[in-house]
Amino acid sequence: MNKASLIACHECDLLQSETPLVEGGTGRCQRCGVFLYRYQSVPTAHDRTLAFTLAAAILFVVANRFPIFGLWVNGTLVEATLFGAASALYADGMWPIAGLVFVTTILMPSLNILAVIYLLLPLHTGGFPHRPEIILRVLRHVAPWGMIEVLMLGMLVALVKLQHIATVVPGVAIWAFGAVMVLLAAAAATFNPRDIWARIDALQGEGGVPHALQASAAAVTAARAGLFVCHDCGLLSKPLFADTHAGVCPRCGAVLHRRKPNSLARTWAFLFAAMILYIPAILLPVMVTSTLLGTQSDTILSGVVYLWTSGSWSLATIVFIASVVVPMLKLLSLVFLAWSTQLRSPLIPHKRTRIYRVVEFVGRWSMLDIYVITILVAFVQFGSIATIDAGPGSLAFGAVVVLTMFAALSFDPRLIWDAVESESE
Ligand SMILES: [Zn+2]
Ligand SMILES: [Zn+2]
Structure with missing residues (x-):
């Protein structure tokens, strides 16, 4: 990767050049201090993320297959899985809540896990995923809606409340969800989409800002410099016409705006x-x-x-x-x-x-x-x-x-x- 390449902060739009970092170091915005990028030059850095995600995938199946806990009522054991719990709400006519639970605890985490595996498994075997830009975009939109850690706390609160009613036996799923929570956090902390974008650049032989732009862009924002910054891949690009307010990212095809419309x-x-x-x-x-x-x-x-x-x-x-x-x-x-x-x-x-x-x-x-x-x-x-x-x-x-x-x-x-x-x- 070109070490002196120019980037724009996604929170304050300041243009700044990347500074060389030690292995595993993080780059922050010079003005607002937000996390911008992680530096990993080791080619196997993705393998750690992949290992965390594959383990999370297996445990996520276990977590959804087994009951979250059992309740002893009059000598019989009442059990339910997470999906069973959402279905019970659906059957009660509370479909908006059932849908919200299904989307935030089952659908979005599944999509998150599948997207990361789709991207990183081919890299591990020496290949390259097909159309990675689409999957990276999906991942960016899916990530905020997966709420396994909140679900985990919710299960603990429910467990305490149920203990007042009957004897509660913690099920396999509650432990599995706990492990999924930790593994997904570890995967998110090590995932480095910038490296995938850099590889896409290398394959396509394009990307980066023309060299002339780098010199003139000291301490101004991307918008001031007349540049678009892509929400999805972070690429800076020059619009075809100077005063246009929308465009298309030359690298990933995302619609570009100077500010969110x-x-x-x-x-x-x-x-x-x-x-x-x-x-x-x-x-x-x-x-x-x-x-x-x-x-x-x-x-x-x-x-x-x-x-x-x-x-x-x-x-x-x-x-x-x-x-x-x-x-x-x-x-x-x-x-x-x-x-x-x-x-x-x-x-x-x-x-x-x-x-x-x-x-x-x-x-x-x-x-x-x-x-x-x-x-x-x-x-x-x-x-x-x-x-x-x-x-x-x-x-x-x-x-x-x-x-x-x-x-x-x-x-x-x-x-x-x-x-x-x-x-x-
Ligand atoms: Zn900033
Ligand atoms: Zn883009």
Whole structure:
């Protein structure tokens, strides 16, 4: 790879040349400090990622094949797999929640695992995958929606709640999911798509910025220099006509924009929808428990109070943070980011970029309650003795989590830095 090649930061758009790194070192943006690339020159570096992913694939099959836990009720053992739990919700008419659980814990992790194996297995055997650019693009869109680590916490919370009802035996799947979580994290930490892009360049004999551009591009952004940066592969390219606002990446064929199109308008739209739905999500019952003694409706908050009063104060705190504090802080942070960017404020760009990064990272943990409800509904179906059903609040809550994730994905943090640029003119 050409060591002095020019790259643009995906969060603040600053043009900078790659600095030579030690093996395994990471390159960060000179201005906003975001992780940009990892340097691996060893040709077998992909093998580690492949090994982690293959192990994760095998354990993921085990995790989905075996019950997550068993429940002893009146001398019989009630068991369910994760898919069985999602199916139980579907059968209850809660298909949006069932779909959300299926997509985030089964479909997206499967696609993630298959995509990485598809890319790295041919590299291991000395070949090259067919059309890797399409698979790399799929991987980029799939990765934020796989939530095995949140599911893992959800299973632990459900386990504690079920212990109040019956004797719970942890199943094979709960251990398997734990191992999948660790292996996928290790695979993600070692995966280096830049090396695959570099190999695509070498094969196609193109890529990189023309040399003349490198000299003139000191400390300006890609947009200022009239360049497009590809969201998918990171390639900088010069548009055919100087003043066009859209183009096609010459390397991977992705549609190019200088900034995410209508970023603020879309962020606001998702935010307003999420803010409206946050009210029923908090006020309406997310779970309805029917026993011989009557029915009891639980909102998110009363579920937290129940955990607290029954002695599980640490779990109560976790659920409170994940289900109440995180969605609220995420909404407020995104409103602050969208509003300050709308006003083109040049203030505290570093802090605002960091807020954006935190929001993107923690948002997924709000799915916790959705997983807990799914498992409780699947397990507590004891005919006339006791049943648990998902309440309407869970639909609103699931929608809030998805909408705020879309809002964060629509926001373009480079807009924060555009205001700083125009201020310094
Ligand atoms: Zn940056
Ligand atoms: Zn591209």
